[in-house]
Amino acid sequence: MNTVISVENVSKFYALGVISHRTFSSDAARFWASMRNQPDPLVAKSEKDPASMQGQFIWALRDVSFDVQQGEVVGIIGRNGAGKSTILKILSRVTAPTYGQVKVKGRIASLLEVGTGFHPELTGRENIFLNSAILGMSRAETRRKFDEILDFAEVEEFIDTPVKRYSSGMYVRLAFAVAAHLDPEILIVDEVLAVGDAAFQKKCLGKINNVATEGRTVLLVSHNMVAVGEFCQRCILLEHGRIAQNGPTQKVLEMYAHPLRESSAGSFDGLPIKGDGQIELLSYSVTNQSGEENILPLTNEDVTIHVRMRVNEEIHHPAVGIGIHTEQGVLLTSVSSVEQGILLDPFHQGEMVFDVKLCKIPYIAGFYRMDLWFTNPQGHYYARADDTIRFEVGQSAIYGVSQVDARWGSVYAKIQFGAAPDLSAEVK
């Protein structure tokens, strides 16, 4: 076996609340420490005394280690905030790890976004050259691949038109075409790249697959379980910055869909909460429409999520928003009090319970996750918990079948079927 990427105990620390806590003297101290090759004092403090720095830092990755062999296609999956994009950024050299190291063998190219550096005023042809140079190709290489790129992008007739005149579909096709024709030994791809219409998406994924069959190594970061299942032999599941699972794709995907935590109540401890810390989220519980915690709510019933939190300073005009996803990360609902024109009563200093009542939920039996955020009317975050509140909807006989589950989809809809005579047929 030939290891081409070796990630060794990589951790990544992010200081939050940068604006209010950044002082010249702390900067100077950090700089001085870095000059003497000593650990960052802010990082050291957060390890020694995490309580004193509550809400001011986050470990986006913690002791992550894995190897990738040559020719492997490895998927990296996980929910929002699990550390997927951080590991991508480190591998693609956009940022450096806080601890640990990554060893790489061979030329590495990363596609975190298509069309990086595209200039709207330049023509398609000019942008092909510019973009491929940014991605690390020489002009000679680009010239050799030019026809292939053009062919893949299907924009021949507009190649000498400024890209600002392109339709968004053309723009994306051209951008992806450039990226797809890189020749690196290791390719790191963010799955959101597979864009455009369905036919082109298929072409993109096919291209990624081709790269893999040529013996090159691919790291695919994805939300899309279908794509991961199709392409990757192996998957790494990240959870809260740590590797939760690393193994054959099917096994990891199962684990992802059915995590072991089954409780209807939970705590926010150690979860990545963003925001300025004005509101501290403590814990939550979920009740059904009779106010019972131990009985699952059903489709078409009300669910209430009780969030216990601490308000550090009176907030006169709070606003709240929620998002609800499936366990696979598909967003089902997203709404906020601002859009609905609802004014909330001021939050007083101290601990309080905030209730979110979801009326007559249309969701079919299964697990769901809720995002919750508190902002001021301008959208500044006091607290924001993505993907952390979990609730389950129980099975009920909504479609007249007793065992309605995820195979019936996620959302219940009342549908009527009927036959009617074909009037146009009678005219003939």
Added chain:
Amino acid sequence: MQQPQWTMILRPRKAWYEINLRELWDYRDLIVLFVWRDFVSYYKQTVLGPVWFLIQPVLTTLTYVVIFGNIAHLSTNNVPQFLFYLAGTVLWGYFSSCLTKTATTFIGNAPIFGKVYFPRLTAPISVLISNLITFGIQFALFVVGVIYYSQVNAYVRPNWFILLTPLLLLIMAGQGLGLGIIISSLTTAYRDLQMIVIFGVQLLMYATPVIYPLSSVPEQYRWLLALNPITPLMETFRYAFLGQGELSLGMMIYSIIFTIVVVMAGVLMFNQVENNFMDRV
């Protein structure tokens, strides 16, 4: 077990001397394309096209002629006012655009830097080169002016010192780059510097003999201008092309040493900041 040969090891910190010039060279095509992008996109969809590169300095020069020449009556050492101010505008323009544009390297390029890696120094270096092209166009206009006036005005006497022009430009580019990337490295943490640069450069122009000759400065303020490393460049340039200006070997050596120090400091600082500035921008 085979001993793998790693091509790259990503660590939390780079040693201060770890500057990968080899890699920068590998990306030379990117520098060329950046230069060409800046040049082309500057005048695309304009009627006059590259003529804009000339209109700017000419209008600035005319303004100076009116304000500093005809209203304030500043001395130009008998050199025709238009030519004197054009020399100042064109050369100062090169320095100030090198400085202000490299000073926004990290913040201005954050969208690209955040998505893909390439040696970050390609960005400021391409700025120097594309400014050099702009300068070249404006310089051609200036040379035409020098040729014309040297025929009709006895005070305008170009001489062999014009051969020093490339050296003057190199020193100037170095100063612009060095100061620019130092500021750019610091602005990732302190945005205030961005504001300071914009009017700081304007103020600095008045502390440099751009719109007045060094010889017209009263003796007791001379030392202040002598501290300014751009002063000898400006004076030598004017001496070479106009025959009016003060040559000083001592000040020139000071300017060169200043440049070397500032470029080295800038590159070392830039090299450290590029490691993880994305976490802060």
